[in-house]
Amino acid sequence: MAGVTNRYPEKVLQFGEGNFLRAFADWQIQEMNEKAGFNGSVVVVQPRGSGKIERLNHQDGLFTLYLQGTKEGQEVNEHLVVDSISRGINLDQDYDQYLQLAESEELRFVISNTTEAGIRFNENARLEDRPQEGFPAKLTAFLYHRFQAFSGDSSKGCVMIPCELIENNGPELKKVVLQYAEHWNLEQGFVEWLHEANTFCSSLVDRIVPGYPKDSGDEKEAELGYRDELMVVSEQYYLFVIEGPEWLKNELPFEKAGLNSFIVDDLTAYRERKVRILNGAHTAMLPVCYLYGLDTVSQSVNDEVTGAFIKEMIAEEMIPAMKYSEEEMKAYAQDVLERFRNPYIHHFLSSLALNAISKFNARNVPTLVDYVEKKQKLPQRLTFSLSALLYFYKGKRGEEDIPLDDSSEIIEEFKELWQKVDSKELQLTAFVQDILSKEQWWGRDLSSISGLTTAVAEHLKVFEDKGIKAAVLEVNAAFTK
Numbered sequence: 290m291a292g293v294t295n296r297y298p299e300k301v302l303q304f305g306e307g308n309f310l311r312a313f314a315d316w317q318i319q320e321m322n323e324k325a326g327f328n329g330s331v332v333v334v335q336p337r338g339s340g341k342i343e344r345l346n347h348q349d350g351l352f353t354l355y356l357q358g359t360k361e362g363q364e365v366n367e368h369l370v371v372d373s374i375s376r377g378i379n380l381d382q383d384y385d386q387y388l389q390l391a392e393s394e395e396l397r398f399v400i401s402n403t404t405e406a407g408i409r410f411n412e413n414a415r416l417e418d419r420p421q422e423g424f425p426a427k428l429t430a431f432l433y434h435r436f437q438a439f440s441g442d443s444s445k446g447c448v449m450i451p452c453e454l455i456e457n458n459g460p461e462l463k464k465v466v467l468q469y470a471e472h473w474n475l476e477q478g479f480v481e482w483l484h485e486a487n488t489f490c491s492s493l494v495d496r497i498v499p500g501y502p503k504d505s506g507d508e509k510e511a512e513l514g515y516r517d518e519l520m521v522v523s524e525q526y527y528l529f530v531i532e533g534p535e536w537l538k539n540e541l542p543f544e545k546a547g548l549n550s551f552i553v554d555d556l557t558a559y560r561e562r563k564v565r566i567l568n569g570a571h572t573a574m575l576p577v578c579y580l581y582g583l584d585t586v587s588q589s590v591n592d593e594v595t596g597a598f599i600k601e602m603i604a605e606e607m608i609p610a611m612k613y614s615e616e617e618m619k620a621y622a623q624d625v626l627e628r629f630r631n632p633y634i635h636h637f638l639s640s641l642a643l644n645a646i647s648k649f650n651a652r653n654v655p656t657l658v659d660y661v662e663k664k665q666k667l668p669q670r671l672t673f674s675l676s677a678l679l680y681f682y683k684g685k686r687g688e689e690d691i692p693l694d695d696s697s698e699i700i701e702e703f704k705e706l707w708q709k710v711d712s713k714e715l716q717l718t719a720f721v722q723d724i725l726s727k728e729q730w731w732g733r734d735l736s737s738i739s740g741l742t743t744a745v746a747e748h749l750k751v752f753e754d755k756g757i758k759a760a761v762l763e764v765n766a767a768f769t770k
């Protein structure tokens with residue numbers, strides 16, 4: 290794939306070389322170049338470690354993207370080479386190139402995806418570090434250099450579009466950048482320039498990107514006739530919502546390119562429906578379906594028993610707990626289930642397991658709490674899923690070990706408490722009470738929700754006595770009566 294020189298001016302600085310940004314943002318930039326005259330390319334830097342920068346440069350910024358799934362009602366399985374990345378800069382080795390980019394007249398946008406852990410203040414990061422530790426510190430140093438290079442010219446500010454899946458990602462990023470400006474004693478003129486010349490937009494991203502096709506990489510490379518270690522598999526569906534000013538529409542020609550991407554005044558409703566329905570269903574299905582013996586999202590949705598469980602959980606618990614139009618939420622849920630069924634994509638449940646406790650808290654606890662408040666009873670399936678989550682952290686699926694991936698504090702706490710339950714030192718109800726009352730995990734005392742501790746303990750008793758598969762079959766029959 291070597292030998293192609295990127296032909297567009299470098300307009301975008303991208304923090305993150307991961308699968309998601311390449312299959313989502315870089316692909317959209319390519320679409321805007323080809324269909325709407327955006328005329329811009331992307332310079333990628335790694336937010337930490339060296340990541341895939343060397344590989345990216347070795348491939349001249351090119352990578353193959355497989356888009357597989359439903360497009361305008363038809364199943365489409367296609368692939369293309371994305372050419373919107375001009376180069377990667379390895380900040381550990383070529384920091385000067387990074388500063389030179391800050392001096393570029395053409396640079397205008399900064400996009401990022403550094404996981405939920407990326408937008409953080411680190412008091413040890415210093416302006417003179419090369420590079421600074423952490424994404425916002427690197428960005429502050431970049432913007433400060435730009436401010437100095439253009440003597441505070443207000444037409445040389447940037448538009449920041451963070452894609453991290455945290456609430457208010459734009460203002461959150463700005464807050465940390467301002468914190469560094471203060472921490473590093475940067476002049477007031479820079480702070481004013483940050484406010485007046487730069488725009489920090491919040492955004493909501495949606496596209497399922499399983500990444501490199503672990504199970505069919507060799508086959509695909511044989512078909513393509515070349516090796517591509519940066520190959521990415523993604524679904525067809527995508528949605529990009531940016532909360533930003535009206536004038537941004539002229540600079541980002543989504544509409545002209547025919548993209549399903551929008552600049553809006555308020556993205557709260559888009560965010561809530563996506564986090565609660567799509568991400569919420571992923572996180573809630575994980576312990577139930579994995580312990581039931583399934584491995585992928587599509588298997589889980591297609592299985593008669595777990596499929597019914599997931600569908601009814603969304604329809605009868607997640608949607609009624611929300612404050613938006615039921616009809617619109619149902620239509621969205623329908624699309625989400627279709628996307629989960631995508632026959633081309635093998636989205637492994639195990640890949641959803643990272644930090645599952647904090648994800649359940651962010652994505653499903655709000656549904657649980659709102660449902661209880663509205664209906665004055667527990668959402669049965671979500672309660673079951675919470676019980677299965679506690680059982681998942683026992684770390685066994687039959688004889689097989691579950692590779693738990695969470696903070697050491699959470700893993701150790703579960704290990705110790707489950708050992709006490711097994712040695713009969715601790716009753717199941719006391720175990721559940723202990724876990725649910727951990728405000729540091731849940732942001733509140735979940736054991737204070739009427740009936741929750743008892744219901745979870747009862748489910749755990751059935752898991753212990755009969756195994757989770759029997760429990761799922763039993764509860765499903767009971768719920769659907």
Ligand SMILES: NC(=O)c1ccc[n+]([C@@H]2O[C@H](COP(=O)([O-])OP(=O)(O)OC[C@H]3O[C@@H](n4cnc5c(N)ncnc54)[C@H](O)[C@@H]3O)[C@@H](O)[C@H]2O)c1
Pocket residue numbers: 304305306307308309310335336337340402403404405406407424454494495496497498499500
């Ligand atoms: N893959 C998807 O379907 C999808 C869809 C929407 C959002 N996301 C979000 O995107 C993020 C990355 O997913 P991906 O599929 O690109 O994964 P990936 O493993 O391909 O890339 C991870 C990226 O995050 C960076 N990163 C990891 N930990 C970091 C930290 N502590 N600080 C700064 N940067 C860090 C890495 O350098 C890398 O650029 C995840 O948080 C995920 O929630 C993923």
Ligand SMILES: O=P(O)(O)OC[C@@H](O)[C@@H](O)[C@H](O)[C@H](O)CO
Pocket residue numbers: 494495496497498567568571572640641642643
């Ligand atoms: O990537 P995670 O682990 O934060 O969440 C798992 C999935 O819910 C998520 O990646 C979705 O596939 C994505 O958010 C769809 O836009």
